[in-house]
Amino acid sequence: EPEVTQTPSHQVTQMGQEVILRCVPISNHLYFYWYRQILGQKVEFLVSFYNNEISEKSEIFDDQFSVERPDGSNFTLKIRSTKLEDSAMYFCASSEVDSDRSEKLFFGSGTQLSVL
Amino acid sequence: RKEVEQDPGPFNVPEGATVAFNCTYSNSASQSFFWYRQDCRKEPKLLMSVYSSGNEDGRFTAQLNRASQYISLLIRDSKLSDSATYLCVGGGEYGNKLVFGAGTILRVKS
Numbered sequence: 001e002p003e004v005t006q007t008p009s010h011q012v013t014q015m016g017q018e019v020i021l022r023c024v025p026i027s028n029h030l031y032f033y034w035y036r037q038i039l040g041q042k043v044e045f046l047v048s049f050y051n052n053e054i055s056e057k058s059e060i061f062d063d064q065f066s067v068e069r070p071d072g073s074n075f076t077l078k079i080r081s082t083k084l085e086d087s088a089m090y091f092c093a094s095s096e097v098d099s100d101r102s103e104k105l106f107f108g109s110g111t112q113l114s115v116l
Numbered sequence: 117r118k119e120v121e122q123d124p125g126p127f128n129v130p131e132g133a134t135v136a137f138n139c140t141y142s143n144s145a146s147q148s149f150f151w152y153r154q155d156c157r158k159e160p161k162l163l164m165s166v167y168s169s170g171n172e173d174g175r176f177t178a179q180l181n182r183a184s185q186y187i188s189l190l191i192r193d194s195k196l197s198d199s200a201t202y203l204c205v206g207g208g209e210y211g212n213k214l215v216f217g218a219g220t221i222l223r224v225k226s
Binding site: 089 | 150154157158159160161162165203205213214215216217218219
């Protein structure tokens with residue numbers, strides 16, 4: 001069964017450092033997403049990406065965040081200068097739009113980011 | 117008001133019990149609804165879509181009430197393996213962003 005893969009599974013970084021989280025979405029999917037989940041809290045939308053551009057982003061996704069699809073398979077999330085409050089599990093997801101326009105998201109297993 | 121609201125639980129039920137979760141959403145323009153399941157520190161996994169006509173998948177039944185803006189999930193004959201957090205998910209303000217509720221914890225005990 002095709003799946004979304006994320007690397008690394010854990011990332012520890014110092015405050016102020018840049019991190020890049022990597023994802024390989026399911027190959028025939030067209031929409032890509034990043035969500036995050038702070039420990040004990042709900043899953044929060046960060047950004048959606050379609051046709052090589054951001055289609056929607058949340059208030060969390062400020063100038064410190066960027067996304068890129070550098071080639072035909074990878075989808076990355078970059079945090080330029082990490083803050084303590086960026087510590088969370090970051091989930092990548094992908095979807096293809098169904099005929100009834102409903103979008104089922106398939107999630108990767110996540111990258112646990114710890115900012116020290 | 118939260119976009120998607122759920123009772124956090126926990127719901128503690130014995131094996132074999134029937135349990136129901138409700139969820140309310142604030143955006144009347146939302147079109148897509150789902151139930152996801154999340155195990156501790158794992159990724160959310162799609163359990164089922166929710167359709168206006170109601171739908172069933174084995175022991176799981178989902179209902180959507182657009183007039184009252186709520187969604188329900190019914191689990192019959194609960195198994196120990198059903199223990200997890202159940203996430204109600206609805207279409208966001210712009211339609212292509214899905215919004216997650218905070219989840220309802222289910223614990224099934226023998």
